[in-house]
Amino acid sequence: MTTPSAARLTREYPARYRLEGARCLACGEILYPRRLVCPACGAREFAVHRLSSHGVVKTFTVIHVAGSAFKHQVPYILAVVALEGGGTLTCELTDLVDQQPEIGMPVELQFRRIQEDGEAGVIAYGHKAVPR
């Protein structure tokens, strides 16, 4: 896996840096990341919706065999986090202290390094979940 280009990262700053998703103006569905068409009702108009940084683990998996960019980080946990107020985010679950990951675990999202394009390339930042 390669790091997204600097241009793509920049386009995605609102979602990656500030957790900005979309709220469908027709049915209220919360979408993250944003989409052009609401999957719930087909509407096309949205308002910016800032996701909560608090949520619970909806499901998770433990990665033991990773892509080249993450091979030295195994084993690590990927989780789908259901956020308070709506919206879900797939991200790494990290910083577990004397505990195993479990469905329903309360977590908060923290700003972390996600990936870097080698020692000389751009660094991608975003959010990871840590236990509350």
Next chain:
Amino acid sequence: MTVGIVGYGSYIPRRRIRLGDIAKVWGADENAFERGLELHEKSVPARDEDTITMSTTAARRALMRAGIDPARIGAVYIGSESHPYAVKPSGTVVAEAIGATPDVHCADLEFACKAGSEGMFIASALVRAGEVEYALAIGADTSQGAPGDALEYSTAAGAAAFIFGRENLLATLDAQTSFMTDTPDFWRREYMHYPRHAARFTGEPAYFKHTKGAALALMAKVGATPQDFTFAVFHQPNGKFPMRVGRELGFSRQQMLAGWLSPWLGNTYSGASPMGLTAILDVARPGDRILMVSFGSGAGSDGFIWTVTERIREVQALAPTTRTQLDERKLYVDYGMYAKLRGKIRMGE
């Protein structure tokens, strides 16, 4: 015009390494560090934590206490000697992540361990001058010590953030000063991974001369004596130095305990005395006066006098306290994991 702090926040990584685990690898005397420098363990950043991530979390916590719209922040300064990029500001990422862009002035600052207090000095002056409504100053570092060097026993990671304003202050800034000379006690040349230092020369002619110089100038400026303060915090390169300089200036151990983090945190460089200030603000009461003096090799000290206001009671519980982060939910790593996390292992690719 009265200016001061409207919000503060800190961040400490959860990982720790005990000094005994470092001493074991290098055949050093653990007790020499435990007793001689009053150091027991230190924080270690994870692979995904750096000056930018820690600064962002500390800034968000400062915003939780400030209760202001981040778009009203007109200046963002990050002081660190471990900015992730050599060229490209840390501050742009942090400002973007907290929602302060685009109408904001931004700069990354460097002055060894006092880069954080430099930001505080400039931010408060800009607010006082009326140039900006709010200004954010952050001190953060993931400091590095060469394997086996004395610095490896103290270099740690952490961040402290302060939002300065003119209204709804939780602490007023009563005076500030700076005391600086050209003193080559510690340095890192371009492209070098680790800093070099002048051993004992870092003590009397560097740390003690400048911290005392700033503290005495500051107290003279307002006509205060050590007895006029509830708390004092000094830069903390280890556990011993801040307590010694405070004692020699006439402060009691009791005045310095609340902000004394280094025995269990290590030296967070640009974050050190600013993080001590956050720990003090976590427990301070209205009317308390605080003296804070930083130190950066090279060398210089910035000094500040704060008076805590009634608003402190409303904001202390709005974000995690510094002591809670220091004392709870720690994740201990051994030297092998520490070396991996700090990038001390040469990889095959």
